Amino acid sequence: MSDLYAITLPDGSVREVPAGTTPGDIAAAIGPGLAKAALAARVNGELRDLNRPLEGDSALALVTARDEADALELVRHDYAHVLAEAVQALFPGTQITFGPSTDDGFYYDFAPKDRPFTEEDLPAIEAEMRRIIAADKPLVREVWPREQLIARWRAAGETFKAEWAAELPEGEELTVYRSGHDWLDMCRGPHLASTGKLDPQAFKLTRVSGAYWRGDQKNAMLSRIYGTGWLTKKQLDAHLFRLEEAAKRDHRKIGQEMDLFHLQSEAQGSVFWHPKGFVLWRQLEAYMRRRLDAAGYEEVKTPQLMDARQWEQSGHWGKYRENMFVVPDEIPSTEEEGPILSGKAELMALKPMNCPAHILIFKQGIKSYRDLPIRMAEFGCCHRNEPHGALHGIMRVRQFTQDDAHIFVREDQLIEEIKAFCDLLDSVYRDLGFEQYAIKLALRPEKRFGSEEMWDKAEQTLRDAVAAAGRATEAYGWEELPGEGAFYAPKLEFHLTDAIGRTWQVGTIQADTVLPERLDASYVGEDGQRHRPVMLHRAILGTFERFIGILIEHHAGRFPAWLAPVQAVVATIVSDADDYALSVVEKLRAAGIRAEADLRNEKINFKVREHSVAKVPNLLVIGKREAEEGTVALRPLGADARQEVLALDAAIARLVREGTPPDLARA
Structure with a gap:
């Protein structure tokens, strides 16, 4: 076996290095500037510590602050560890549990010895964190034998860590990271080379809340401390400004000031629209109806309550049953208690979406290839039993109205119809004051219906349509999202950027051949034979409730005059x-x-x-x-x-x- 490893760099050059060489060594050999800027490395695509020795021939890419996604994940992970070390230094006897990074920061869950933490504790914890960062303590990865690590946690009184370590799969490598010589935590990593790589002015602890160990309310209550962490103070200041702006623009606050709507416990997850709020709704609905009429859509209205057998046949029953409102809400267990069909009672359910009902309309009468495309639209009222904790103002509700439509097309019409939808959506967003949006392609999920050939074709069709519309470009943030599609179809997602830089996923279009097959939709082709249409599920606003909430926050309540409830x-x-x-x-x-x-x-x-x-x-x-x-x-x-x-x-x-x-x- 050779003692030299061939390391391929991003520019294609190859360096031969001896065993034991680290990515940090290679960065130093390239130049002192890179050695200072390097934060971590990607080794054969895996994010690793700079100081972890290479293990063989490898493709190596050094990660710097320019690789913002990787860099932010690293520093936020490190801030969480520094937070845990600071808390244990200030409050001896506190047990540590988990501390992940989040979309804009980090948190750590603690089991305090004496009392839950409060927000009054945060300034002292921040000061201790800055002391640890200033100490520039090396962060060193160590691999421990399972029993030795469990014994270490038990001896230190860390019962939560001991429990977790004992449950990790046999044979899994157990790693810890040591901060200097006096503190350690169990963690997969990676981490920065030392605490001094963090900017002591680029983080802020934001709040304290309660959290159950492992998310189970039967377990011990912990104290969760949240923070936000960034690469530089400038990024932190920009984030805090966005938070301040977001608080000013909160749709619940503005909705009350403008007397648009209210929510109350007597109808959790549903909105009470006041006269002025419903004027806004009606203006938006009238605008959308005019745009759909001009684009050749036909509006329909379908029942809210449908037989559960329809949802079972479509496949939604298996996927959405726990989020559906069912009538009656208890299933008889014997035939004496009620009729049974396919192992279920004859149940009715409030519709969580409109698509199966639109197929039932499509199936009324014989459809010819000459009739297609059929563009069927509905401002359909739907219900989903969202968890109480997920409800948020009018952004996340249980009763909502979709600007929904389904387009039944022949395969040869797909590209043109999707392109036309993209053009319509673009025009609508601009009319409503949104100049910037990104397009993402959500690809096949792990659990899905349909053949691989079907998914290959549907995904490629969406790619081709966006390219035909001239929007599969960097300017539109084009990106593919593995595993994010619906169980029956891949989809294009349209993510709006609002006035303060936040993104909102609203519009969507899906190319579906599964539901037409499951619900037996067909048309007579030019050859006189039956053919399955492709069903395009599409929405521009998503739901009226959520989109109005986004409009309120985007415009801070200062709507364009044509939308204003009182002009x-x-x-x-x-x-x-x-x-x-x-x-x-x-x-x-x-x-x-x-x-x-x-x-x-x-x-x-x-x-x-x-x-x-x-x-x-x-x-x-x-x-x-x-x-x-x-x-x-x-x-x-x-x-x-x-x-x-x-x-x-x-x-x-x-x-x-x-x-x-x-x-x-x-x-």
């Missing part, structure tokens, strides 16, 4: 102007403008503040002079907006122009 308020300065103000409101409404009058005996500054909080786009201020001259003082919403005195007809014309939906303005 103008006519506010008087003196009571002598009341009659004129009422006539102005009447003319505004006659012109199609959603207008209200504010004749209260309050100072005008008070009225301006109140309607600004309510995000009314335009305030028409009327005093004695305006009433005498037939004018209005038009004050648009915004700190920089200037008040302008206009003739009433000119003001109405401007408001009509600004309040016209974009699709009608283009007509």
